[in-house]
Amino acid sequence: MQSRNPHKRSLLCAAISLSLLPLATPSFAQEPEVEEVVVTGSFIRRSEGFTQASAVTQLSAEDLQDQGTLNIxxxxxxxxxxNGAASSVTNTIQGTSDRTTSIDLRGLGASSTLTLMDGKR
Known part of the structure; x- marks a missing residue:
């Protein structure tokens, strides 16, 4: 006759749990260094001809110093x-003037160009 050990099942569960414990340790991998990521978007409606993403050009302070001019x-x-720049001066009713400049980049027209200075229009 077999003798029943009342703790046999508990001991078996504990042994299995302890044997699987080394598999549950977390691994710490080295995280790669992430370069600066800039995400841009546009609210400009595109016609059928503009199916590709628009090019973005960024000038740094060093780029401006290399030009050797103080005029942006x-x-x-x-x-x-x-392709060219157009300047205009608009006089308002109050007598103040509003000077605007538009730039035609890559032949897309001045209305398709967004220029930001320090992140502001």
Whole structure:
């Protein structure tokens, strides 16, 4: 006759649990260093001809110093992909003037160009 050990089942469960414990330790992998990620979007409605993503050009302070000019207009006009710039002065009813400048980049037209200075329009 077999003798029944009342703790046999508990001991078996404990042994299995302890044998699987080394498999449950977390592994700490080295995280790769992430470079700066810039995400841009546009609310400009696109026609059928604009199916590709728009190019983004960013100029740093070093780029501006390399140009050797203090006028941002000259810096922009010296870029290879600028088709031209147009300036206009609008007089309002109060007698103040509003000076605006538009740039035609890559032949898309001035209305398709967004220029930000320090992240602001």
């Amino acid at each position: 207009g000259e810096v922009v006009q010296n870029l290879a992909f600028v």
